[in-house]
Amino acid sequence: MSLHELVGLNLCDLMLDGVLNSTENAIKWLRKFGLISQERICHKCGSAMRLGRQANTADGQSWRCRKKECKTTSSIRKHSFFSRSNVSLVECIRLIFLWAEGDNSVGKICRYTKLCNHTVIDWCGFLREVCSEDLKINAAPIGGPGQKVAINETHVPRRKPGNPSSRDESMWRRKRSVQNFFPEILEAIKRQYTL
Numbered sequence: 349m350s351l352h353e354l355v356g357l358n359l360c361d362l363m364l365d366g367v368l369n370s371t372e373n374a375i376k377w378l379r380k381f382g383l384i385s386q387e388r389i390c391h392k393c394g395s396a397m398r399l400g401r402q403a404n405t406a407d408g409q410s411w412r413c414r415k416k417e418c419k420t421t422s423s424i425r426k427h428s429f430f431s432r433s434n435v436s437l438v439e440c441i442r443l444i445f446l447w448a449e450g451d452n453s454v455g456k457i458c459r460y461t462k463l464c465n466h467t468v469i470d471w472c473g474f475l476r477e478v479c480s481e482d483l484k485i486n487a488a489p490i491g492g493p494g495q496k497v498a499i500n501e502t503h504v505p506r507r508k509p510g511n512p513s514s515r516d517e518s519m520w521r522r523k524r525s526v527q528n529f530f531p532e533i534l535e536a537i538k539r540q541y542t543l
């Protein structure tokens with residue numbers, strides 16, 4: 349499913365589509381666009397895993413190995429951008445949307461998401477890091493925007509808190525002659541986080 353379908357979308361559409369109504373819907377939506385794993389292989393035995401309910405996890409679902417003797421479980425967030433935090437996936441989507449609008453203050457994002465100041469600042473930093481990395485990837489000789497390329501190890505983002513620069517974010521936004529940065533940032537996340 350292409351993220352370009354999301355051009356022209358607003359927060360209201362996301363709500364009307366039910367994406368922001370429940371974690372379950374948010375998970376379906378993120379899987380549809382390949383932002384969290386669509387399938388998973390057990391790292392212990394190599395069998396296919398099944399996504400199922402898991403009451404004791406924040407997301408209410410997790411992967412479980414189909415093999416009876418194994419039954420290893422694995423977080424739905426593993427390897428994804430969302431593994432950086434345990435903020436609910438509904439709030440993550442809402443926050444990314446509000447960030448993408450570009451003119452929302454931290455205070456406004458807090459009010460809309462009911463997340464605390466500290467969390468919103470952290471998330472804006474994570475998104476800024478995606479912008480910085482995206483600028484590097486697109487500047488690299490291995491490929492250009494819109495081209496499918498194998499991303500070299502050196503271009504994989506640092507998972508440690510980096511030094512996200514607001515200048516990179518502005519530059520990243522300027523390089524795109526679009527009105528809606530939501531699909532653009534989701535594409536960039538998808539490129540950087542190999543599931």
Ligand SMILES: [Zn+2]
Nearest residue numbers: 390393413418
């Ligand atoms: Zn297994």
